Amino acid sequence: MKILGCFKVVPDLDLIVEEDWNIENHLHIDTGYAKLIWNCFDEGALEMMLRLSDLSEGLNVVYKLSALTIGRQKTENFLKTLYALGFSEGARICVEAEDEILFSPEMISEGIANYVKKIEGQDVILTGIQSSDGNNKMTPYLLAEKLGWPCITQVIGLEPIDEEHLKVTSQVSGGCIVRKVKTPCVFAIGNAPCSYLRIPTLKAKMKLGKRPVTRLVPEDMGMSETAENVRVTALNPIDKKRNTVVIEADSPQEKARCLYEKYLKERLSEL
């Protein structure tokens, strides 16, 4: 079974200095200086693929794991980590300007769909449910529509069954649903319980992590002619500050007592 994990590498938004959020009349924020990290839902998706592969040992199912990202050259280090973890194919659709893909889920899903149609056919595609910067929450659904595949959302677990089926756990209101699903299918990965990606060994990095990444151009993936149906027109900063009182005292115990006596006791007694 061929499984594609689509991931986005995003800036660590916690590292953006406050002044940069307060810029007006711009349609994107300069996050170029921030450390790059896996988008958390995509990271969960990639780890889920590796776990699925682990679980298939002893079963008569072979999973071929591939990964695709759309972004800058810097993201290739992330693909090389995936090679070291056992992914057999890594591809990047080369887009150097982050603002071109930030609010462009139509273009992103078109690129992924064309990769699957033209470059490497797949049985299953995993993507995180949303990215932390664009927050579009649309890519897996648009991708399913472009491929004419079904989609299952808020997936939190995958287990092997056979070459054409997977056991899929997804979160729904009031609980979770476990389904036997026939491929092909798109899975939108939600709050998976173990979502940190494992770390490859140095030996694996040396042996597997140096393989070249397949580079693709957006024009060949039909991304240039894709028009967005929704256009961003303004970005506004949000002021969340409260008038904070800082409790000062000589010891943490005194601070705790002050917190309780002055601010909590009455509030808690009223509940």
Next chain:
Amino acid sequence: MRYHFVVNGYADDVLRQMEEQMGFAQKYLNGMEQGEAIIYCRSVEDVQRLERHHSKEAVLISAREYAPEAVLHGLCDRIADGGLYIFGNDDAGTELSVRMAARLSGSSVTEAENLWLSEESAGDSELINKIHVMKMVYANHMEAAFVMEREPYCISLARGASSQELRVGSFVIKEEISCENMAEHIVSQEFYPEALTGGLDKAKVILAAGRGVKNKENMAVIDKAARGLKAEVAVSRPAAMNAWKPMNRLIGVSGAMVGPEVCITAGVSGAAAFYAGIEKSKFIVAINTDEKAPIMKMADVAIVDDFLPIMEELNNICK
């Protein structure tokens, strides 16, 4: 232009979702004509049992089990013209709004906070209405305005929107479209109710732990203090990803959105995506060793110190 509510009749919280749809319409859709609601549900009986409504008439799309492919089939068959379609704020609403717009060559925005109309010239002195929507982006650090280019306009609502009381009485059901057996990719399925979470959404006091708690052993100290304070324990995303608590204790844009009387955060940096989950709290306390952590400016009271002795002392006091 008409607007229509699209309602998830399968959801346990269907009435709350309808209240939020109604609140949104009252705030932002004044003067716009309301059309029939579209309700996807198990059966007519489920809808009649609601005994509340926010539209006079409704069209039902029914199937015993919820499958987005089945609902989309019914939705896209039924919708002949443009207009604005307002979906609820759950995952089903988000998915269906995006996929319906894609199938009907319309446009969609998820988690909409706000909406307004503008008039733009379409040539020959003709004026056309444009729909603009505001939503949070950059993990809730910024809000962005979008203009929607094509009808039908499909939006799903952001969570935590203001709500409006529903009208007493039932929908007049105009039509029922049955969509059984349309999810051929599902071979079998079983529902497992979740173990009780203590209901973060209803908690009066919440003690939220973040990355600064450092390990699972320290979470035991948080648990103990929470028992003393009669608080529910919640966690930020880094703590949940480390499995210090199950994912159903996650607070933030992708977890629970809470509004307790008191929310105490320990070792939480205050990432915007987390803060969005607690910003409706009446009173916020932040405990962090880093006085420059963002949470320290977003709390009502802050303590710059290690959370461990503070928690232990709070527990002693509550004894």
